[in-house]
Amino acid sequence: MTSEEIFTTEKNFQLSTYSKLELAIVRGSGSWVWTSDNEKYLDLYGGHAVCALGHSHPDVATAISEQAQKLMFYSNVVYSDVRAKAAERLVSVAPIPLSKAFFCNSGTEANENAMRIARLATGRSNIVSFAKGFHGRTADSISATFLGKYRTLGEPNVPGHLEAQFGDLESIASVIDKETAGVLIEPIQSMAGVREASPEFFKQLRAKCDEVGAALIFDEVQTGVGRTGEWFFAGSEAAGGVVPDIVTLAKSLGSGVPVGACLVSDGMAASIKENDLGTTFGGGMIAMAAVNATLDVIARDGLLANAKNIEAWIRDACSHCKAVKAVHGKGCLLGVEFEDRAHPHYQKLLDAKILTGMSSDPSVLRLLPPLNVSEDEIKLFAEVLSA
Ligand SMILES: Cc1ncc(COP(=O)(O)O)c(C=O)c1O
Structure with a gap:
């Protein structure tokens, strides 16, 4: 063509929801x-x-085509060699205490699950997120997205979402309290114009979450998997060494094969029981082969x-x-x-x-x-x- x-x-056959380059x-x-x-x-x-x-990195292309010829898919009702390796591989590069992976299919789904984990672990419902952060377009994630028109597109929004100001210590002190289940932050606000906060801000944010018993969630859909020159923003110098309770990933994780993940701390993981989370396609074999190849190439090269x-x-x-x-x-x-x-x-x-x-x-x-x-x-x- x-x-x-x-x-x-x-144009004739797709819903026209994207502004596209010609x-x-x-x-x-x-x-x-x-x-x-x-x-x-x-x-x-x-x-x-x-x-x-x-x-189309040749290592990823080879890994997914070899996997496709062996086994394209089986769900999480069975164990899988390629999924086992991907979970182990991902946890091995994550800072302590992030020790368990949950695989899903996209960034917004990773954030939905992270907020669910925070609510289950704390027994609370409120989520605090930041002005100008972007977290995705499904119900809970868009309700946490205080950027331009996005949140209103998701109306009626999920209740219990509160807005704090990015990088502003006074704002976190007034909004985060004992009713907060989780604090979701895009540690470098990409879509808003690549806005950064100071290491001191992340330290104070960690301290405030610890004080009130709220889960700290880094949305690393963009910053994760090596993009900032570290495996993750979590634990980096720019984060003041702060490690959150949950990190969410997508985008680079599969080099183009759709995949998302939550990396969860020991403490949070202990509150999650069978059937609390789930997805048919999460952890599918093609996606896992892509994750393994992606992590291998980043380390090797x-x-x-x-x-x-x-x-x-x-x-x-x-x-x-x-x-x-x-x-x-x-x-x-x-x-x-x-x-x-x-x-x-x-x-x-x-x-x-x-x-x-x-x-x-x-x-x-x-x-x-x-x-x-x-x-x-x-x-x-x-x-x-x-x-
Ligand atoms: C920081 C961040 N979080 C979440 C998302 C949503 O990811 P997805 O489009 O895979 O649902 C995006 C997408 O641009 C993003 O940049």
Whole structure:
């Protein structure tokens, strides 16, 4: 099909709920994707923060195709070698005391389950989350999303959701109390424009949760699985060493195969009984094969250190561009803040066949490149930026 035919067919037969680029992507390799008219784009948006190893990484492609020929699926009513390995592998890179995994299918589902765990563990119902955080579009997650129009799209919202101000110590002291089951935070607020909070804020947040007996949940759907140059934001220097009770993951975890997960502390896990949580597809064999291959490649190829190099290359490129006011974020989750609106720069990059992303802050353009994008590829971005 030509690009025009693909556009027309999708428009005719898909519910039009997405604002799309006029691009029909049919192939990808490394940091590059190709349109059906064989035009090549450098993808510094990583397929929407998903393709941490680049596109169609050969190890992941081989792992899922070999698994597909052995066993595509059986649910959680049976044990599975590939699921056992994925759970062990994921827990082995998580900070203590995160010691149990629950697999599901997406980021919003991971957050729904994390909030359920917090409620079950505490016997309370209130959830505190933060202004401008994004947590997904299903009922509970969208009710926790105090960003622009999203929460109202989810009306009637789930009761018991309260809003605190990100990075604001006074706000957490007044909103989190003995009725709080859990505090859900996106530790770097990506969609809001890659907003960060101080390590001290995370320490105080941990202390406040401990004081009132509430569960602390990090939504690491974007920050997790190596993107910030650490396996997880949890336990990192940027978090002040704070480890939450639950971490939620999705996006990069399966390198493009849909998969989500909650990593749960010993303490929280002790309150969860049979049938408290469940999903048919969570922990399916294809997804688990993708998780194992993703974690293996990140470790084998030193991609955590590489994510930090990439951040340095991008910061250097931006430091030579007068239009850039600041660069926010860590590793391969960066927000380039312009003195003026970011969209003209986004458009110039797109015209030069470089994909980046906008954010809900009109002055911030987001870069979410694969963790193995090369220095030469970042130079292509730098050239357009300086021009
Ligand atoms: C921080 C964060 N949490 C949750 C979600 C929801 O994930 P999903 O779209 O897989 O449901 C997203 C998606 O963009 C996200 O960025």
